[in-house]
Amino acid sequence: MNAVQSVDSVALLPAYLAAGTAVLVLVIDLLLARPAATIVVAALGAVGTAVGSALVGAGAQRQTFCVGADCSWIFGGRAALVGVAVALLTLGVLGLSVPALRAGRSPVGEYCFLLACSMTGGVVLGAAGDLITLIVALETLTLPLYVLVGLRRGSLASAEAAVTFFVVSVVATTLTLLGAALLYAVTGGLHLDRLGTLLAERSELRELPLTTAAVALLLLGLAFKVAAVPFHAWAPATYDGAPLPVAAYLSTASKLGGLVALLAVVQRALPADQTGPVLALLAVLTMTVGNLVALRQRRTVRLLAWSSVAQAGYILAPLGALALAAGRTDEARSAAYAAAMAYAVFFVVLELAAFAAVTALRPVGADGGTLEDLRGAARRHPWRGAALGLALVGLAGLPPGLAGLFAKVTVVRSLLDGGAAWLALVVALNAVIGLAYYLRVTAALWAPPPLATPTSGGGAAAVPVVGVVAVVLAVTTVAAVVLGVAPQLVLDLAGR
Amino acid sequence: MTFGQVLLVAVLVVPALGAVAVAATPRDRAARLVGTVAAALTLLAAVPLVFGGRGWFAWSAGAPAVRPWHQVDLPWVPGLELRFHLGVDGISWPLVVLTALLTLLCCAYTMWRVPDGGSGRALVALLLVVEVGILGTFLALDLVLFFLFFEVVLLPMYAIIAGWGGADRRRAARKFALYTLFGSVLLLVGVYVVVAAAGTADVVALTGGGGLSRGTQLAAFTLLALAFAVKSPLWPLHSWLPDAHTQAPTVGSVVLAGVLLKMGTYGLIRVAVGVAPEGARWAAPVLGVLAVAAILVGSLVCLAQTEVKRLIAYSSVGHMGFVLLGVATLTATGIQAALIGNIAHGVITGLLFFLAGAVKDRTGTGTLAELSGLRETAPRLAGLLAFAAVASLGLPGLAGFWGEAFAVVAAVQVGGPLWTTLGVLAAVGGALTAAYFLRLLRQVTHGRPSPAVGRVGPGLAGAEVTAWAPLVLLALAIGLVPALVLGVAEAPVDALIAVVSP
Numbered sequence: 001m002n003a004v005q006s007v008d009s010v011a012l013l014p015a016y017l018a019a020g021t022a023v024l025v026l027v028i029d030l031l032l033a034r035p036a037a038t039i040v041v042a043a044l045g046a047v048g049t050a051v052g053s054a055l056v057g058a059g060a061q062r063q064t065f066c067v068g069a070d071c072s073w074i075f076g077g078r079a080a081l082v083g084v085a086v087a088l089l090t091l092g093v094l095g096l097s098v099p100a101l102r103a104g105r106s107p108v109g110e111y112c113f114l115l116a117c118s119m120t121g122g123v124v125l126g127a128a129g130d131l132i133t134l135i136v137a138l139e140t141l142t143l144p145l146y147v148l149v150g151l152r153r154g155s156l157a158s159a160e161a162a163v164t165f166f167v168v169s170v171v172a173t174t175l176t177l178l179g180a181a182l183l184y185a186v187t188g189g190l191h192l193d194r195l196g197t198l199l200a201e202r203s204e205l206r207e208l209p210l211t212t213a214a215v216a217l218l219l220l221g222l223a224f225k226v227a228a229v230p231f232h233a234w235a236p237a238t239y240d241g242a243p244l245p246v247a248a249y250l251s252t253a254s255k256l257g258g259l260v261a262l263l264a265v266v267q268r269a270l271p272a273d274q275t276g277p278v279l280a281l282l283a284v285l286t287m288t289v290g291n292l293v294a295l296r297q298r299r300t301v302r303l304l305a306w307s308s309v310a311q312a313g314y315i316l317a318p319l320g321a322l323a324l325a326a327g328r329t330d331e332a333r334s335a336a337y338a339a340a341m342a343y344a345v346f347f348v349v350l351e352l353a354a355f356a357a358v359t360a361l362r363p364v365g366a367d368g369g370t371l372e373d374l375r376g377a378a379r380r381h382p383w384r385g386a387a388l389g390l391a392l393v394g395l396a397g398l399p400p401g402l403a404g405l406f407a408k409v410t411v412v413r414s415l416l417d418g419g420a421a422w423l424a425l426v427v428a429l430n431a432v433i434g435l436a437y438y439l440r441v442t443a444a445l446w447a448p449p450p451l452a453t454p455t456s457g458g459g460a461a462a463v464p465v466v467g468v469v470a471v472v473l474a475v476t477t478v479a480a481v482v483l484g485v486a487p488q489l490v491l492d493l494a495g496r
Numbered sequence: 497m498t499f500g501q502v503l504l505v506a507v508l509v510v511p512a513l514g515a516v517a518v519a520a521t522p523r524d525r526a527a528r529l530v531g532t533v534a535a536a537l538t539l540l541a542a543v544p545l546v547f548g549g550r551g552w553f554a555w556s557a558g559a560p561a562v563r564p565w566h567q568v569d570l571p572w573v574p575g576l577e578l579r580f581h582l583g584v585d586g587i588s589w590p591l592v593v594l595t596a597l598l599t600l601l602c603c604a605y606t607m608w609r610v611p612d613g614g615s616g617r618a619l620v621a622l623l624l625v626v627e628v629g630i631l632g633t634f635l636a637l638d639l640v641l642f643f644l645f646f647e648v649v650l651l652p653m654y655a656i657i658a659g660w661g662g663a664d665r666r667r668a669a670r671k672f673a674l675y676t677l678f679g680s681v682l683l684l685v686g687v688y689v690v691v692a693a694a695g696t697a698d699v700v701a702l703t704g705g706g707g708l709s710r711g712t713q714l715a716a717f718t719l720l721a722l723a724f725a726v727k728s729p730l731w732p733l734h735s736w737l738p739d740a741h742t743q744a745p746t747v748g749s750v751v752l753a754g755v756l757l758k759m760g761t762y763g764l765i766r767v768a769v770g771v772a773p774e775g776a777r778w779a780a781p782v783l784g785v786l787a788v789a790a791i792l793v794g795s796l797v798c799l800a801q802t803e804v805k806r807l808i809a810y811s812s813v814g815h816m817g818f819v820l821l822g823v824a825t826l827t828a829t830g831i832q833a834a835l836i837g838n839i840a841h842g843v844i845t846g847l848l849f850f851l852a853g854a855v856k857d858r859t860g861t862g863t864l865a866e867l868s869g870l871r872e873t874a875p876r877l878a879g880l881l882a883f884a885a886v887a888s889l890g891l892p893g894l895a896g897f898w899g900e901a902f903a904v905v906a907a908v909q910v911g912g913p914l915w916t917t918l919g920v921l922a923a924v925g926g927a928l929t930a931a932y933f934l935r936l937l938r939q940v941t942h943g944r945p946s947p948a949v950g951r952v953g954p955g956l957a958g959a960e961v962t963a964w965a966p967l968v969l970l971a972l973a974i975g976l977v978p979a980l981v982l983g984v985a986e987a988p989v990d991a992l993i994a995v996v997s998p
Contacts, residue, residue, distance in 0.1 A: 393651060399648045409640070409684065416691075421685070432677050487575075
């Protein structure tokens, strides 16, 4: 037996690119100490990672670090999609951060380095083939965020948010690890596909109470990461305390990462008859609680945070179809996974557009503010206001935000194909609750400004927009519109 | 592409481009003019759809129950069974023309008067977007596309009510949006219940319920009927309507009452009954009872109304009850009554809302107690109001008569104790309709002029005459020659009934 593994470096190229970006950013920051150079290098690295992922993913599936038939690194269509998405989201968030970085609110080198590290975690996550790689990748994705959340100088809220996030997240990781360890104790395997085969073939393993406990712990630990109810309480406080671009990253890339991890274990490793009911319950609770609490929010970012909790529920909903036997046929299962992935892609585009628009409408370095601060914003800034309106309407799932509409349609369709009509109805009714608050924000954008208008320097003054933020906003909005007209692009990619 | 296909696409593309052009035109008045021209072109494209293409399906054996005169069928999103499949036939064409006409009249009216609240440019652009949604709903022959267009209408209409409406507009608009979305999400689930079971969303292939199991049909019909009941609206899901109609600006009320409600009844006929006939037969008695309840409740509530727009709004509940009763009978007579009732209600209630808006604009109040003696100061306006009210209460020879009379006839023809009773009760409701409209006329037009009415001048603006004259003429024409609507609808209704009630 050959002691030295042959390593397929082409398959690893995206990870090399992402990790290389992080290192390069650090070096450039040390050597040149020019903020602009650091940001440009980080941006180029993100672009390179996206291109690399797309190129590698365009070919056949590649795998490496194999023991027998089980591989720890599997770079296929899903991994490429995740890699491209995470890299582009990082690029977008970097663009949104430029004004705050330029104003000296956060140290540039550290900020870009941490963001690139987090991106590396996201890229590796998509290709992870065993539980250890998966959990380490997820932690690489999350760990830099504890610091990023707290990186706003002199902000108490920011520090509090960071500590909340840190504590909750560490507990979640512990649960996940414990679940993984128990699963190893039961089966002696760590590779996802091997676990899946073992648990499918040997029903006596499935019936062990220990297996049930392991599955539950693993799922719940990952549910923390996607902020699913009842493990959601950290999200609103953390989002609201974090700088706006970091909140955007948390609710898009980080959430996508959690979903990918969840999808990987549910699809490949765990028995569907055990995960299905748990996921269905999580989905129903998450969307309902998220929507109901969002109704009462008065702060913009908190509202977006709660709405993203609800959106996590919609993402999980297709997986809930696994609870029923009709949803566990091979065809229905792959449709459900594709639907969850497709919804997540539609969602991150719209969510990033919403955060970009809020950033563009707020003064440099400010937090999200209250809904009152956005009142009449679309009258002062028609284009930016319209972009925010489009993103919110899309999140609500209504035309003209067709991307969001098709996202909802995809979920409902996969649920009905899986025979889970009741869950489809829950999703549908939640969309109605969701509209109530999205509509409130959207209507406020066009509402006449309050009567007592401050004469000068007040909240209603025109806010100049920084070029980079405008570009990010324009690109994400165009992406949302294009996906709305041609949703088949996403459906094809998510189904691979 | 044939000429018919070009027209079919043009009917949707022209108002959509018109909306963009309106939004891009900087000067307000010029923008409104652009919008009016776009609406006029849309009407010009909609009318000739009636020519050509008819009958070439009819002789082939096993022809589908829906035989469009013209159709366009392009793939869009295969992963969601969504095709861009449009078609027009005798059931949809009258509604398409009515929509195009009413939008044109509303745009023209806006040239003359823009309600307070926002720019006339934005209002016209939104009206055109609403038109795209409504026309798309009537033309769609793909269930998913139908749902998509159904949703398109929601937010622009919300914006029209919330932006240009009366004092309590925000609450009314929100109620409208949430109720309507509640209906359309049920529609979404219903559509995919059908699609998941049948594997296609093509209305032509699905009409007749071929291949769907009884259970699927019952579930699908329940969901779809609930969705359309919210939109139509059917008692007891109607409570969004009075607020929305009362608070909306005049043009908003006209579009809402004139054509937006028809999306519900059209959907019931084309989608719910067509796709799930077994479900329709199963639910018909419930639908009939609710329809008659709507007629009676609507009429009784109208008798107690004190505000003119609110009264007209509630009268819509009653009128749509007649339409739904016609559909519920599942007979050729009943469906034809429903179709002509739809058109008549659109024309007459559109006119009534225009007139009520004119009265409110002139006197500054809509409270019946503060209005009287209109015929003394504004005889022409009072005369038109009397004409519209009399048409609405169903005087023979005017448009309102056919729909109501034949809905009752159809119910009695079905026979049996239940349907006979429903027919009799509906007829009583018709009498109540006469009672409240006559009460309205007595209070508003007769008597000594109240202070508010005393200020009103006798003249009518040219724009008002232009906007109202087509509706007056149509109310007369359809009343005298119902074949205008029934002639084109006869063949498709017979084909539908042949598969629905074999």
